[in-house]
Amino acid sequence: MNMCMIDTHCHLEQDDFVVDLNEVIQRAQEGGICCISSGIAPSDWERTLSISKAASNVYASIGLDPMQSEFTGEMINFIRTHRSEIIAVGEVGLDYYRERDHSQRNLQERNFVSAIHFAIETGLPLQIHSRSAGKRCLEILEKNGASSVHMHAFDGRASFARVASRELDYYFSIPTSVVRSPQKQKLVKALDIERILVETDSPVLSAVRGTRNEPSNLPIAIKEIARILRRDEEEMQQIILENTLNLYRNIASSR
Numbered sequence: 001m002n003m004c005m006i007d008t009h010c011h012l013e014q015d016d017f018v019v020d021l022n023e024v025i026q027r028a029q030e031g032g033i034c035c036i037s038s039g040i041a042p043s044d045w046e047r048t049l050s051i052s053k054a055a056s057n058v059y060a061s062i063g064l065d066p067m068q069s070e071f072t073g074e075m076i077n078f079i080r081t082h083r084s085e086i087i088a089v090g091e092v093g094l095d096y097y098r099e100r101d102h103s104q105r106n107l108q109e110r111n112f113v114s115a116i117h118f119a120i121e122t123g124l125p126l127q128i129h130s131r132s133a134g135k136r137c138l139e140i141l142e143k144n145g146a147s148s149v150h151m152h153a154f155d156g157r158a159s160f161a162r163v164a165s166r167e168l169d170y171y172f173s174i175p176t177s178v179v180r181s182p183q184k185q186k187l188v189k190a191l192d193i194e195r196i197l198v199e200t201d202s203p204v205l206s207a208v209r210g211t212r213n214e215p216s217n218l219p220i221a222i223k224e225i226a227r228i229l230r231r232d233e234e235e236m237q238q239i240i241l242e243n244t245l246n247l248y249r250n251i252a253s254s255r
């Protein structure tokens with residue numbers, strides 16, 4: 001089967017998919033969609049690996065919700081132990097929306113820096129969570145010399161994303177919720193077209209607020225990006241695929 005779209009960020013190991021995971025993966029496969037599933041809690045990591053082992057169109061990324069960043073050492077050990085089964089570090093990053101306490105924010109930052117250095121050392125791309133902390137995340141990434149960077153569902157200013165995509169070559173994934181988010185629509189216009197990726201962030205960020213999202217919905221994001229940039233949808237799909245394979249070379253080499 002010829003895979004033609006990659007959902008660069010979703011969470012198939014989460015409880016929302018317990019009942020019908022096989023059907024969800026099957027629907028993605030029928031739509032020509034590969035997924036990168038990101039386990040973001042120590043209790044999820046083994047499941048992320050087993051799902052990706054069982055499904056040829058699912059790849060594993062291992063990370064941490066920033067609110068659990070105290071487990072960064074465990075995350076690093078886990079990735080070292082399972083290095084050949086993992087294609088990215090993440091999501092990791094900062095969540096200033098949920099964390100208001102200054103000393104806890106500092107802790108998130110220190111752990112974020114450790115994760116960045118680890119990703120650089122292993123050569124794995126980094127998937128970044130930055131909620132209400134877009135500018136700070138970009139500053140920390142640049143200062144610490146990160147290079148293979150994937151900003152997921154970036155909620156910061158389009159002007160910061162513009163600079164990061166054009167000058168630092170950071171990639172940004174546009175979620176399916178772009179159809180109902182003026183902020184994400186603005187982001188699409190600001191980015192260097194060669195740095196645009198797509199994601200569903202399933203089970204969340206659905207095109208229809210309040211409904212469960214799944215990877216087979218990915219074409220919704222591609223169609224909306226094509227509309228915003230006035231490109232042919234198929235051409236846009238091809239550009240996004242090439243962008244994705246430029247960052248995720250480990251997927252490219254397995255195709």
Ligand SMILES: [Zn+2]
Binds near residue numbers: 009010091
């Ligand atoms: Zn996510």
